[in-house]
Amino acid sequence: MTKVSLITDYDVYLFKEGSHTKLYRKLGAHLVEGGVYFAVWAPNAREVSVIGDFNGWDPHKHPMRRREDPSGIWETFVPNLPKGTRYKYFLVDAWGNPKEKSDPFAFFWEPPPSTACLVWDLDYHWNDQVWMATRRSKNSREAPISIYELHVGSWKKGLSYRDLAHELSQYVTEIGFTHVELMPVMEHPFYGSWGYQITGYFAPTSRYGTPQDFMYLIDLLHQKGIGVILDWVPSHFPTDPHGLAFFDGTCLYEYEDWRLRWHPDWNSHVFDYSKGEVRSFLLSSAHFWLDLYHVDGLRVDAVASMLYLDYSRSEWKPNVYGGRENLEAIEFLKKLNTTVYAQFPDVQTYAEESTAWPMVSRPVYLGGLGFGFKWNMGWMNDTLFYFSLDPIYRKYHHGILTFNTWYAFSENFVLPLSHDEVVHGKGSLLQKMWGDVWQKFAHLRLLLAYMYAFPGKKLLFMGNEIAQWEEWNHESSLRWDLLEYPSHRGIKKLVEDLNRLYREEKALHQLDCEAEGFEWVDFHDWEQSVISFLRKSKEGEVILCVFNFTPVVRYRYRVGAPAGGTWREILNTDSEIYWGSNVGNMGKVEAQPVVFHSRPYSLELTLPPLGAIFLKKAF
Incomplete structure (x- = not known):
C-alpha cells in the first residue's frame, strides 16, 4: 500500500x-x-x-x-x-x-x-558560488567562448571523476580554454557509443564514480573559472531490453509507426514528440542537469535528424501537410529552449545542426528554434577541404575562403573542429593537412589561427591541441608522450597563445556574432592565395589578420591599414617557439601613408610560408 x-x-x-x-x-x-x-x-x-x-x-x-x-x-x-x-x-x-x-x-x-x-540522493555541498553569480557574463554572446571538447573515458584512461577534476582543471587553466564540453556522460550500456546511446537520462555514468563525484568535477572546474557544457541526446535512444524501448510492451517513449520510430543511422528508436509525457521526460532531463548539476550549457546532438522526417531514410511518413518537417520535434525544441532560458537565463544551448534550416539560433518569438548557438558545419567542411588541397590548386578554390562570410552572421555560430572529424577513418587533423611533416604542422598552425580569427566561438576536440598523429580511439588515452617533441609542444604553445589573445583582445571575441565585428581588407588575391581582414570591437579596437595559404614566403606584401603609426605583430604562427621557420616582421611594422585597398595607410609585410600573422596598432 x-x-x-x-x-x-x-x-x-x-x-x-x-x-x-x-x-x-x-x-x-x-x-x-x-x-x-x-x-x-x-x-x-x-x-x-x-x-x-x-x-x-x-x-x-x-x-x-x-x-x-x-x-x-x-x-x-x-x-x-x-x-x-x-x-x-x-x-x-x-x-x-x-x-x-x-x-x-x-x-x-x-x-x-x-x-x-x-537508490541514491543528490545531496552535495557546492563551492562554486562565485562562478554561479557571475557566469552570465562568461556565457554571453559577447564573451570569449573557447571550448575544449573531450571524452571522459579516454582523455587519460583510468581516471575517476575526482581524479579528472584535478588534472583537467589544471590542464584547461594552463592551456586557456574558457569552457569544457563533455561528450555524453549520461549512463549508457555500450561504451563504444561514446555516450550517444543513452539509457539513463538522469544519471552520470557510474564507470567513473558516483553522482557526487561528478558534481565535484563540475564544482572544481567552476572554481577555476571554467564553464561546463554537456552533450545531450534527445533525438534517439537504444533498443536495449532493460531500457526505454517498448517499456510497457507498447511503443511508449517511441513512435508507433516504424517509419517514424526507427533511426537507420544508429539502429535506435526515435522519441515520440507528439506525446506530452515524452516531452515532459525530455524537458525534465535537460533541466535536471542545469538545476542539480550546475551545468552551464547543453549541446543538443543531431538536431537535423529531429527536424526532418526523411533524414537518412529511404521510406518516411510525411507530416499532416505533406511536408518533410517533423512538426512535433520542432515544437519540442522551441519548448526546450523557451523553458531553459526562462528558468536558467545565464546558460546557453548549442545546436549541432548540419543543414540550412533557418533561424536555429534566433528567438522563438521571432520564428526561430531558440538555441543560443549553432555549430557552423559549413565552415568546418569547407575549411578542412581547402586545407587538404595541394597549394598549387588553391587559387582555383579561393572562393571557399570568402563564401563563408556571406552567412557567418545569419546565426550565432560556433566553429567546431570536433570529435566527428577525427574518427571512422577520417584521420586526425594533422593527417588531413597537405604536405610533408613540416608543412603538415605549419598547416595545422595556420588552421588554428584561422579558426581563432574567423567570426564565431571556438571548439577544439582533445588531442588536436597536441597535434596527435592518430585519429581518436576511445579505447586508449591521448598520446601525451608526443609533447616530448618540439613540433607537438609548438602546437600546444600556439593554442595557449591563441586562447590568451582570444580572451584578452575584445576585437577577437566581442562581436563574434555581429557583422560589425568583421571587415575584409582583401579577398581578391586568389593568385597568391592570401586573404586579410579586420576584427573589431565595439570600442573601435582593431586586429589585422593576414593569412598566406601557400608554402612560399611573400616578401614586401602590401596590405591596406586603417591607421598610421606602428603596428605590433602580436602573433606569428611561423615563430620558432611554435616550431616554425621564424619568418616574420621583427615584431612590428610601420604603416606608410600609401593608399592601398582603399585605405589611407598600408603595411609592407613579410608573410611567412603557410603562416598567419595578427597585427595590432600600438598606442
Whole structure:
C-alpha cells in the first residue's frame, strides 16, 4: 500500500500536457522519511512491482499501485530501504509478458554491463558560488567562448571523476580554454557509443564514480573559472531490453509507426514528440542537469535528424501537410529552449545542426528554434577541404575562403573542429593537412589561427591541441608522450597563445556574432592565395589578420591599414617557439601613408610560408 505520494494533480496535468520540467523530483526512487518512494510511468502494463536486493528480486513482494487518475503512473512506498539499494521494476506488459526494466528516472546505475539502478540522493555541498553569480557574463554572446571538447573515458584512461577534476582543471587553466564540453556522460550500456546511446537520462555514468563525484568535477572546474557544457541526446535512444524501448510492451517513449520510430543511422528508436509525457521526460532531463548539476550549457546532438522526417531514410511518413518537417520535434525544441532560458537565463544551448534550416539560433518569438548557438558545419567542411588541397590548386578554390562570410552572421555560430572529424577513418587533423611533416604542422598552425580569427566561438576536440598523429580511439588515452617533441609542444604553445589573445583582445571575441565585428581588407588575391581582414570591437579596437595559404614566403606584401603609426605583430604562427621557420616582421611594422585597398595607410609585410600573422596598432 502506498503511504506517501510526491505527485499532485497539477503534476499530472503538466506531465500529460508536455510542460513538466521537474519530473526528477516526482518519478523514480526517492529517499523519504522512513523508506523509499517509487513511481514509474507504465500506462499499458497489467502489473508493476519493485524488485531488488531487499526482496530477493521477487516480483510478488512489493507490488505497485496504479494511480486512480489518467496519468498511467504506478507508485509504492517501501520502508526501511537504505541508500545504495539495488532495484529494478518488474512489469507484466500489455501483452501479458513478464519483463524487467531499469528506472528511467534513476539517479545512479550499476556499472555496465550490469543494469540495476541504485537508490541514491543528490545531496552535495557546492563551492562554486562565485562562478554561479557571475557566469552570465562568461556565457554571453559577447564573451570569449573557447571550448575544449573531450571524452571522459579516454582523455587519460583510468581516471575517476575526482581524479579528472584535478588534472583537467589544471590542464584547461594552463592551456586557456574558457569552457569544457563533455561528450555524453549520461549512463549508457555500450561504451563504444561514446555516450550517444543513452539509457539513463538522469544519471552520470557510474564507470567513473558516483553522482557526487561528478558534481565535484563540475564544482572544481567552476572554481577555476571554467564553464561546463554537456552533450545531450534527445533525438534517439537504444533498443536495449532493460531500457526505454517498448517499456510497457507498447511503443511508449517511441513512435508507433516504424517509419517514424526507427533511426537507420544508429539502429535506435526515435522519441515520440507528439506525446506530452515524452516531452515532459525530455524537458525534465535537460533541466535536471542545469538545476542539480550546475551545468552551464547543453549541446543538443543531431538536431537535423529531429527536424526532418526523411533524414537518412529511404521510406518516411510525411507530416499532416505533406511536408518533410517533423512538426512535433520542432515544437519540442522551441519548448526546450523557451523553458531553459526562462528558468536558467545565464546558460546557453548549442545546436549541432548540419543543414540550412533557418533561424536555429534566433528567438522563438521571432520564428526561430531558440538555441543560443549553432555549430557552423559549413565552415568546418569547407575549411578542412581547402586545407587538404595541394597549394598549387588553391587559387582555383579561393572562393571557399570568402563564401563563408556571406552567412557567418545569419546565426550565432560556433566553429567546431570536433570529435566527428577525427574518427571512422577520417584521420586526425594533422593527417588531413597537405604536405610533408613540416608543412603538415605549419598547416595545422595556420588552421588554428584561422579558426581563432574567423567570426564565431571556438571548439577544439582533445588531442588536436597536441597535434596527435592518430585519429581518436576511445579505447586508449591521448598520446601525451608526443609533447616530448618540439613540433607537438609548438602546437600546444600556439593554442595557449591563441586562447590568451582570444580572451584578452575584445576585437577577437566581442562581436563574434555581429557583422560589425568583421571587415575584409582583401579577398581578391586568389593568385597568391592570401586573404586579410579586420576584427573589431565595439570600442573601435582593431586586429589585422593576414593569412598566406601557400608554402612560399611573400616578401614586401602590401596590405591596406586603417591607421598610421606602428603596428605590433602580436602573433606569428611561423615563430620558432611554435616550431616554425621564424619568418616574420621583427615584431612590428610601420604603416606608410600609401593608399592601398582603399585605405589611407598600408603595411609592407613579410608573410611567412603557410603562416598567419595578427597585427595590432600600438598606442
